[in-house]
Ligand code: NAP
């Protein structure tokens with residue numbers, strides 16, 4: 208075992224603070240990773256504050272992990288000491304159910320092991336990436352081929368990137384499709400970049416007029432301020448696909464009405480309070496689909512990382528020391544981040 212230093216929430220209503228805990232010694236199929244950067248996902252905030260209920264405390268969040276391999280077990284074949292690697296939202300799954308067989312570990316029929324807060328035989332439950340190192344079985348470690356100098360801006364790809372990539376691919380977004388991305392935050396800004404890179408006509412929907420120029424720079428062809436009804440009406444019945452990343456309860460019908468016949472909207476945001484029930488008439492009269500999507504499998508996460516490396520795609524980030532995590536959460540709640548906070552883990556190591 209080794210001692211890990213990180214930051215944890217001790218309850219839903221206390222700020223995150225320094226916390227020391229144990230990591231297992233690497234097993235034969237494990238990779239030990241020195242964490243260099245970890246992105247700050249809105250799911251971390253939902254969990255740390257127990258907005259989804261059931262959070263186990265102390266809670267060390269963090270599932271957008273990038274770093275360098277420091278040791279590998281004897282059976283590890285894909286990684287060597289010194290490799291740049293990533294770890295996303297999962298660190299284990301059964302590896303033998305029909306979902307795992309298809310490379311869809313996020314839908315493991317026996318329950319995947321989340322990077323934090325999931326049952327763990329050694330320590331009760333898992334601790335995430337707001338910490339200086341982690342030990343993960345080889346199958347859940349991703350190869351990073353971006354230049355090392357870009358590493359901090361790669362971290363958000365491990366959740367925000369794959370969570371937008373997977374539904375864009377599933378719904379066959381590409382040249383000739385008109386795609387809406389709702390909510391230009393951590394997930395949404397990656398959704399705009401990826402849909403643009405896949406060749407779609409991209410419309411960014413934001414509640415923040417101040418993000419208009421940024422959204423165009425991220426790759427949107429058009430920007431709609433969703434609080435302006437006239438701007439919304441101008442796009443009625445016109446979208447093939449809408450990816451909704453909003454982290455708060457809102458009126459889904461406003462977006463369902465923008466889908467053309469057989470169009471689909473996928474929700475990835477998981478708000479604390481439910482959305483008002485959408486209108487059934489809006490669904491049946493144009494055979495529209497409302498669906499959901501959960502992160503993505505390991506193989507498609509690697510596919511997305513490789514696509515981003517080949518196309519020079521990174522997250523737009525604001526680097527922070529871990530001591531600023533509580534302020535970062537407050538700013539994220541005000542949509543005041545361009546567009547992902549990423550913790551520089553030197554700040555943990557310096558304080559340890
Ligand atoms: P984020 O950075 O806070 O972005 C959310 C964006 O939603 C905000 O930037 C804002 O964009 C918009 N928004 C916020 N409040 C709103 C409101 N009241 N009405 C309308 N729009 C609002 O969060 P994130 O990290 O991207 O995560 C988004 C959601 O996805 C969270 O609920 C998170 O837990 C969830 N998530 C799900 C998965 C999955 O697998 N399904 C994976 C990761 C995260 P504008 O300023 O542009 O309006």
Ligand code: ZN
Nearest residue numbers: 248250366367
């Ligand atoms: Zn996340």
